[in-house]
Amino acid sequence: xxxxxFGITRDIAGKPRxxxxxxxxxxxxxxxxxxxxxxxxxxxxxxSVAIAVDSEYAEDSQTISSHSEIALIPPVSGG
Amino acid sequence: xxxxxFGITRDIAGKPRxxxxxxxxxxxxxxxxxxxxxxxxxxxxxxSVAIAVDSEYAEDSQTISSHSEIALIPPVSGG
Amino acid sequence: xxxxxxxxxxxxxxxxxxxxxxxxxxxLFVGTVRNHSKGKTVLHLDFxxxxxxxxxxxxxxxxxxxxxxxLYEVAIIHAVGHKLPGEPVVVIGxxxxxxxxxxxxxxxxxxxxxxxxxIWKKEFYEDNSVWVNAHP
Amino acid sequence: xxxxxxxxxxxxxxxxxxxxxxxxxxxLFVGTVRNHSKGKTVLHLDFxxxxxxxxxxxxxxxxxxxxxxxLYEVAIIHAVGHKLPGEPVVVIGxxxxxxxxxxxxxxxxxxxxxxxxxIWKKEFYEDNSVWVNAHP
Numbered sequence: 557x558x559x560x561x562f563g564i565t566r567d568i569a570g571k572p573r574x575x576x577x578x579x580x581x582x583x584x585x586x587x588x589x590x591x592x593x594x595x596x597x598x599x600x601x602x603x604s605v606a607i608a609v610d611s612e613y614a615e616d617s618q619t620i621s622s623h624s625e626i627a628l629i630p631p632v633s634g635g
Numbered sequence: 636x637x638x639x640x641f642g643i644t645r646d647i648a649g650k651p652r653x654x655x656x657x658x659x660x661x662x663x664x665x666x667x668x669x670x671x672x673x674x675x676x677x678x679x680x681x682x683s684v685a686i687a688v689d690s691e692y693a694e695d696s697q698t699i700s701s702h703s704e705i706a707l708i709p710p711v712s713g714g
Numbered sequence: 715x716x717x718x719x720x721x722x723x724x725x726x727x728x729x730x731x732x733x734x735x736x737x738x739x740x741x742l743f744v745g746t747v748r749n750h751s752k753g754k755t756v757l758h759l760d761f762x763x764x765x766x767x768x769x770x771x772x773x774x775x776x777x778x779x780x781x782x783x784x785l786y787e788v789a790i791i792h793a794v795g796h797k798l799p800g801e802p803v804v805v806i807g808x809x810x811x812x813x814x815x816x817x818x819x820x821x822x823x824x825x826x827x828x829x830x831x832x833i834w835k836k837e838f839y840e841d842n843s844v845w846v847n848a849h850p
Numbered sequence: 851x852x853x854x855x856x857x858x859x860x861x862x863x864x865x866x867x868x869x870x871x872x873x874x875x876x877x878l879f880v881g882t883v884r885n886h887s888k889g890k891t892v893l894h895l896d897f898x899x900x901x902x903x904x905x906x907x908x909x910x911x912x913x914x915x916x917x918x919x920x921l922y923e924v925a926i927i928h929a930v931g932h933k934l935p936g937e938p939v940v941v942i943g944x945x946x947x948x949x950x951x952x953x954x955x956x957x958x959x960x961x962x963x964x965x966x967x968x969i970w971k972k973e974f975y976e977d978n979s980v981w982v983n984a985h986p
Contacts, residue, residue, distance in 0.1 A: 562900050563970030564981040603986045608968070611903035627900055627968075633982035634897070634904075634928055634969030635881050635940045635960055641764050642834030643845035682850045687832070690767035706764055706832075712846035713761070713768075713792060713833030714745050714804045714824055725869070729861045733882060735935035740880040741956075744865065748874040748947065799871035811884065813960060820877075821953050 557582070557620070559592070560627035565605075568598045574628075585609065586616035592628065603631040636661070636699070638671070639706035644684075647677045653707075664688065665695035671707065682710045715776045716789040716807075719763050728789040728807040737786045737809040741816035743824050749799035757838045761794045761803060764832040768792070771831045779808065779823055783815040790823065792833055803835075851912045852925040852943075855899050864925040864943035873922045873945040877952035879960050885935035893974045897930045897939060900968040904928070907967045915944065915959055919951040926959065928969055939971075 557576040561569055574592070582588050585607045593600040606629040607614050613629070620626060636655040640648055653671070661667050664686045672679040685708040686693050692708070699705060716731045725744065732740045747759050776788040789807040797803050806823045810816045835846045852867045861880065868876045883895050912924040925943040933939050942959045946952045971982045 560900065562898055562968065563972070564984040567981070602984055608900070608903055611900070611906055613966075627903065629900070629968050630970065630981070631983040632964070632966065632968055633971040633984075634899070634967050635964040639764065641762055641832065642836070643848040646845070681848055687764070687767055690764070690770055692830075706767065708764070708832050709834065709845070710847040711828070711830065711832055712835040712848075713763070713831050714828040725865045726862045729865075729878075729880065733861070733880075733936055733938065735883075735885040738882055738884040740878075740882065742865075742876075742878040742880070743949065743952070744869075744876040744878070745949070746869060746874055746876065747871075749871040800869055802869065813879065813881070813957075816879070817953060817957050821949075824949060 557622040557626065559588070560625070562627070563630050564602065565599060565628050565630045568596055583619055584616060585614045585618045585620055588620060588626070589616065605630060636701040636705065638667070639704070641706070642709050643681065644678060644707050644709045647675055662698055663695065664693045664697045664699055667699060667705070668695065684709060715773065715787065716791070717769055717772045717776060718791045719765050719768055720791060720793055721795050723791055723793045723802040723805055725802055725805070728791060728805045731789050732787055732807050732809040734786060734809065738811050739813040739816040740807060740809045741813070741820040742805065742807040743820050744802050745804040745824070746802050747797050747799045751837060754839045756799060757840065758799070759797045759803065759838065760836045761792070761797060762834045763792065763794050767832050772827065775823055775826050775830070779819045782822070783810065783819040785810050785815060785819055788823070790827065792831070794833070851909065851923065852927070853905055853908045853912060854927045855901050855904055856927060856929055857931050859927055859929045859938040859941055861938055861941070864927060864941045867925050868923055868943050868945040870922060870945065874947050875949040875952040876943060876945045877949070877956040878941065878943040879956050880938050881940040881960070882938050883933050883935045887973060890975045892935060893976065894935070895933045895939065895974065896972045897928070897933060898970045899928065899930050903968050908963065911959055911962050911966070915955045918958070919946065919955040921946050921951060921955055924959070926963065928967070930969070
């Protein structure tokens with residue numbers, strides 16, 4: 557599973573996407589957030605972190621599949 | 636003394652200005668309004684009537700002189 | 715300040731005037747001729763201004779707005795003459811550091827302009843015409 | 851609706867899109883790069899968008915605004931890339947029959963855009979740079 561990165565999270569990871577190893581047990585968006593925070597502690601220091609599944613904001617309880625486009629959404633600052 | 640007319644007051648008078656006869660006793664803006672209302676009763680039916688002296692709104696108590704530019708300001712409707 | 719009475723409004727003029735390196739926010743209001751009003755078809759509007767006084771009153775409004783809000787610049791442009799549906803008749807624009815002031819000042823300026831600036835509008839319908847606001 | 855993410859904003863595009871014979875009022879908000887922020891000189895801003903999602907979120911906001919207010923049309927344009935002081939970075943425009951709705955809807959749209967649309971701004975000062983809003 558690949559996670560698209562933007563803004564500060566791309567700077568934190570030092571790359572435009574994170575590849576989640578195939579054997580990582582991630583059932584939900586909440587699991588993914590926990591795993592990302594463990595891999596990159598700097599992500600836990602952000603004001604907020606959301607996950608988008610197929611370019612829609614996703615709840616923590618939503619299940620994820622590797623067929624979806626998944627993106628990490630750090631605090632937005634458009635406008 | 637000449638009074639500039641605009642909008643509906645020009646339509647009421649049928650001309651772009653009213654000439655006040657030289658011997659008309661008008662000391663103030665209030666006097667002028669009364670005189671205009673007597674000459675043109677349709678002016679009294681308007682929502683409001685203001686007088687501008689030298690292109691500034693004038694109070695009824697303001698004295699008028701024939702050296703000033705005087706205009707009758709019917710209800711405005713710009714914008 | 716950009717204060718003008720014109721025959722024809724160029725919608726690009728006010729934004730170009732207001733953009734600057736100092737400001738972060740621009741709010742622009744444009745009033746246009748609607749092709750209907752109170753259920754009737756509007757053919758056109760005619761606008762007339764007592765020009766020297768209208769310019770003076772618009773300048774006063776611009777200065778008052780600059781006292782009430784922290785604005786960088788103000789633009790007030792009003793059209794006169796024969797205007798067809800879709801044509802712009804008034805443009806109000808303000809620039810400020812932050813957006814709150816820009817929205818509030820622009821709204822105040824158009825509200826005040828309609829109350830005090832000596833400009834008159836005649837609406838032409840299919841069967842008659844009226845000077846707007848003239849009668850109670 | 852006119853919903854776009856662009857490299858360069860043309861300030862004339864949204865007003866031209868919004869003018870119509872049906873509407874009487876247009877409100878336009880333009881956000882531009884300020885050359886200073888919190889007492890520091892800003893050299894430039896870099897904007898980045900998750901484009902397909904940003905467009906989807908802007909469309910949702912436009913549709914929500916059309917439900918909340920009687921609007922004719924909505925335009926939301928956001929720039930990405932390297933932006934210098936004075937350059938426009940966002941344009942919100944709405945058209946409606948009367949001015950109240952145009953001001954309220956435009957204000958709501960820019961406020962909501964800043965909360966939900968996945969676009970990120972990095973401010974570059976003389977001595978450092980920061981992703982805006984990233985940290986508490």
